[in-house]
């Protein structure tokens with residue numbers, strides 16, 4: 001009889017320990033999925049949320065990002081694909097309600113960035129073949145193909161919103177939200193998690209990420225990769241400890257590129273020339289607005305060293321850096337003051353911080 005009671009007590013104790021862990025955590029839920037052309041990881045560390053609720057919240061993020069993927073696809077039958085199909089033959093088009101906020105936002109940032117960020121360049125991206133990672137080109141496109149894409153409207157800055165209507169003036173504009181979509185998606189993911197009661201989480205979309213609350217017992221800490229790693233032991237450029245709500249987004253010429261006759265042709269295009277932007281290897285922005293961080297990283301990359309300080313200010317970005325084509329860093333004073341350099345860094349003469 002005693003033995004029986006002893007056995008029952010042990011079973012009871014195990015159940016209590018498991019239950020208590022479920023009730024009070026610390027919990028850690030990780031969910032990984034491919035969406036928007038990248039691997040997204042949602043990590044939830046809320047101590048006062050049970051595992052089931054955290055898993056449900058992470059699943060809700062995945063399904064909403066899958067909806068965005070279809071909506072933001074430049075071709076096909078999603079909302080943006082349909083808008084682009086209309087704009088191909090028309091000088092104006094009604095913007096679907098589900099795209100309005102993001103397009104207005106993109107247009108405002110395009111204007112602030114002096115068109116260094118401009119989502120109107122979908123045709124140029126297609127001519128270069130950077131729209132389809134499975135079919136990369138091995139040579140630059142023919143001049144005639146580039147000229148044809150440049151001969152039609154290829155900047156959202158050329159267009160105006162008239163209520164719900166996007167007025168371009170000539171047919172041919174095609175939009176590509178690739179430089180802001182990940183940021184908008186991460187912002188949305190954070191809202192979804194917060195609404196579900198999550199207080200500590202990290203959403204990482206292929207190295208671009210946003211933090212909520214803290215990692216267990218310490219702040220979230222991340223590292224920015226080196227655009228030209230010297231070897232496997234020196235892959236990192238800077239370490240950053242993140243405050244609640246901060247996002248870190250980077251654009252780099254190492255993400256999508258091919259090499260031809262000794263030159264690197266990458267996916268970050270200068271909307272005015274239609275060519276891969278020169279002068280920068282990578283750009284990184286820290287901001288609590290992930291969509292702005294994303295678009296601004298692209299803008300600062302394309303703007304290059306000479307426009308770094310001016311563009312950061314125009315975009316309302318106080319924490320940013322770029323690495324120029326010679327591997328030198330330009331950083332805002334606020335960025336330089338908070339990061340830990342994990343590689344030997346020399347500053348370019350135009351850098352606001354030295």
Ligand code: AMP
Pocket residue numbers: 116117118119120121125130176177178179180250251252255267268269270271294295297298302
């Ligand atoms: P990101 O990695 O956020 O810099 O976004 C790069 C993607 O945005 C590219 O793959 C293109 O689809 C698109 N893109 C390239 N250049 C630009 C640009 N200057 N402005 C806006 N979008 C761009």
Ligand code: MG
Pocket residue numbers: 178179180249250251293294295296297298
């Ligand atoms: Mg971007």
